Amino acid sequence: MTARILSGKEFAARIKADAKAEAEKLREETGVMPGLAVVIVGEDPASQVYVRNKHKACEELGLHNVSVEMPETTTREELFAKIDELNADPKIHGILVQLPLPKALQSAEAEVLERIDPNKDVDGFHPVNVGRLSNGAGSLVPCTPAGCIRMLELADIPMDGAKAVVIGRSNIVGKPMFNLLLQHNATVTVAHSHTKNLAEITKQADILVAAVGKPGFVTADMVKPGAAVIDVGINRIAPKKLVGDVDFDGVSEVAGAITPVPGGVGLLTVAMLMQNVVTAAKLQLKK
Ligand SMILES: Nc1nc(=O)c2c([nH]1)NC[C@@H]1CN(c3ccc(C(=O)N[C@@H](CCC(=O)O)C(=O)O)cc3)C=[N+]21
Numbered sequence: 001m002t003a004r005i006l007s008g009k010e011f012a013a014r015i016k017a018d019a020k021a022e023a024e025k026l027r028e029e030t031g032v033m034p035g036l037a038v039v040i041v042g043e044d045p046a047s048q049v050y051v052r053n054k055h056k057a058c059e060e061l062g063l064h065n066v067s068v069e070m071p072e073t074t075t076r077e078e079l080f081a082k083i084d085e086l087n088a089d090p091k092i093h094g095i096l097v098q099l100p101l102p103k104a105l106q107s108a109e110a111e112v113l114e115r116i117d118p119n120k121d122v123d124g125f126h127p128v129n130v131g132r133l134s135n136g137a138g139s140l141v142p143c144t145p146a147g148c149i150r151m152l153e154l155a156d157i158p159m160d161g162a163k164a165v166v167i168g169r170s171n172i173v174g175k176p177m178f179n180l181l182l183q184h185n186a187t188v189t190v191a192h193s194h195t196k197n198l199a200e201i202t203k204q205a206d207i208l209v210a211a212v213g214k215p216g217f218v219t220a221d222m223v224k225p226g227a228a229v230i231d232v233g234i235n236r237i238a239p240k241k242l243v244g245d246v247d248f249d250g251v252s253e254v255a256g257a258i259t260p261v262p263g264g265v266g267l268l269t270v271a272m273l274m275q276n277v278v279t280a281a282k283l284q285l286k287k
């Protein structure tokens with residue numbers, strides 16, 4: 001069997017088209033065009049692809065967008081002041097502070113994320129939005145997991161009653177993915193680096209999500225025949241070679257559906273960010 005390839009390009013195009021229509025309607029009705037600010041502190045080369053793709057997507061949708069570049073030596077207070085300024089800026093509806101922060105600011109990461117107005121938090125990382133998601137009332141949900149769920153819906157892959165296994169328990173992917181799959185009535189297991197007999201668990205999954213950060217970690221022997229395998233890994237193994245957490249060639253012989261890297265989940269992440277900017281603009285107009 002050869003798996004159906006779930007094209008990030010195709011699903012991202014649908015998510016962006018919906019967000020674009022919503023943004024245009026909002027502008028007609030209120031005169032407001034949603035706007036995004038991306039704050040980048042220092043120069044992390046891995047972040048640059050993402051920032052470039054985000055910028056292109058904003059242009060494609062006609063969204064207002066600004067990049068705020070701050071030096072590596074930025075202090076916690078300077079970053080707070082910038083966030084306060086963006087929180088107060090009526091043209092900016094979404095604020096994203098690119099992670100990881102430089103070493104000197106990493107201990108302040110939680111404070112930085114909490115400084116962002118929760119209704120402008122298009123990453124969905126603010127504790128208020130984490131709580132809303134956990135309570136089932138999330139509107140600004142982390143882009144990567146939200147994009148994966150939207151793709152499963154668009155691809156008609158059933159979540160209701162399915163057994164889902166998420167490998168990885170990060171705040172950015174694993175935990176919000178758990179909450180979203182649960183809300184869609186999947187039976188969800190979260191596995192991680194301390195999990196025993198991992199393959200025994202992953203082999204039960206109808207939906208297997210890999211968010212580990214290790215190239216080729218998920219191999220064919222860990223996958224149930226016919227399963228949907230979502231590869232969230234972004235591992236740069238050479239300057240121009242990006243691979244996921246899934247051994248794509250081996251696993252695509254066993255799985256029913258699989259996302260490639262590149263061209264998979266990364267594109268969904270950017271598309272869902274666009275949707276979150278529009279959603280954030282609506283949240284602010286309601287106030
Ligand atoms: N506050 C914050 N929010 C984030 O969402 C965030 C972040 N910080 N820091 C970095 C990571 C990484 N990330 C990516 C998203 C899309 C692609 C992407 O567009 N990938 C394409 C292109 C890959 C390529 O050609 O290199 C693909 O997979 O096909 C990559 C990486 C978002 N992140």
Ligand SMILES: [Mg+2]
Pocket residue numbers: 008231232244259260261262263264265266
């Ligand atoms: Mg992918």
